[in-house]
Amino acid sequence: MNGWGDHLGTFAEGALNTVLLTVFSFAGAVTVAVVITAFRICPVRPLRAFGTAYVELFQNIPLAVWLVLFVFGLPAVGISFGLFTTAAAATALYMASYYAETLRAGVNAVGAGQTEAARALGLGFGQSLSAVVLPQALRAIVQPLGNVTIQLLMNTALAAAVGVVELTEAANRINLVLAEPLPVYVGAGVCYAVLALMISAGTALAERKLAIPR
């Protein structure tokens, strides 16, 4: 029952790793998602097909499976990164499909008149996307993007299964010594809740700053 203090360091380290995993995966996922969304709405058929295939492939196989495939499958064909990097990459690629779908919903929310007007002004596909469509699309989907990000945060817990010492794994290790599952896992749960609330707050702030009054 004693020695809770010794474990706070482990716990904090785990929480930090969860935050880092979330941040890196978020950055990677959004980057990939913008590219995939551009593919899905561009006039070139093979690129559109690739974008669709990507989303369907990653959305319809669970993240736990991707993680195991990346961690144990890639070294079998000679590609080996550290556990943290591998887990972040798998999470980013998986979540990218969700961000891409959200982004596409935003693009669909932009009136067809807007694109037509952009074309009438002589803007090319890339220009109309970056200057007219995406800025409006992003404003329309701030809230759903926040939700997907919270989903991403929760999904980082799966990295515990492949040996990344994040919050869940830290809780597992502390519980091994203390055999106090309730307080340990409730503590971890509270940490996740706080992080999720921070994402919510950020989303609400962005929403207020960016929302287009309709």
Next chain:
Amino acid sequence: MTAPARRRRLAALLTAVALSAATACSSSGGAVPPAGGGGQEQNLLDRAPVASDADLATSPTAQAIKQRGQILIGSQLDTPLLSQQNPTTGQTEGFDAILGRLLAKYILGRPNVKIVNSTSQIREALLQNNTVDVVLHTYSITPARAEKVSFAGPYFMSGPAIMARKGDSAVTKPQDLKGKRVLAVTNSTGMALAQQYQPAEMITLGTNAECVTALEQGRGDVYVNDLTQLAGNAQTNDKVQINTGTFGQDPYGIGIHHGDDTFKQFVNAWLTKIQAAGLWQEAYRQTLGTVIPGDVPAPPKTGSVPGS
């Protein structure tokens, strides 16, 4: 824009329906058919003792199991020589599995066991909320755990040992773990013990199989786990080797609901009976004894370690 979107939505919906249907159909294969396994084991079960009514009367828990007609045992299905499901027969094979069937026969008169998958994270919880009657799967007795659950036994004395890739004998004693990258199973006693020798990095994975794969792929230098688990790995995998005997004492107990003293005495009495009858030794010979060199060890005395 909208027609293809509608088509895609429909496709997604159909996929979701198909997936949920598929998951609904795949039953979780936890039930194990009554023993009809190897002839050797059948012989062992035929000679196994059955509790008298007077014995059963001493424990309400044992009576409740008898009423139900089936014993619920928390265990896993992926541990060679201890508890591994044979894919062709569906039968779990190994030392822990045989003991589970012997206990079932003692209470019920026939070896009717239902295995409930219990990972090391949820064992205590399963016992606390009575999801299982006993946990019988490499469950090490520790004083901290004994505050949450009660332990009958110990029924076997194991201990951590060190496994490395074939031909790598850099680590031959626990002190050599210093500065090495050490693999272990999440929440195992091997992990706790290895941490005392200041490894450079502890890498924990969910299962024994994952740890062996990670060892082969060079994610860690050595893998620390119970000698019993490692013996199973060495038997099934020729890319790894056992480098040490066991260091430290790791008594395996039978986890039961905390504070159920009458059931604890009941299970301990059963353990003493099968040890006296030589059935315990025979179960060891048929399983662990096939790969661990040396004679059958003397079974540990029940209640001989702190926490039991």
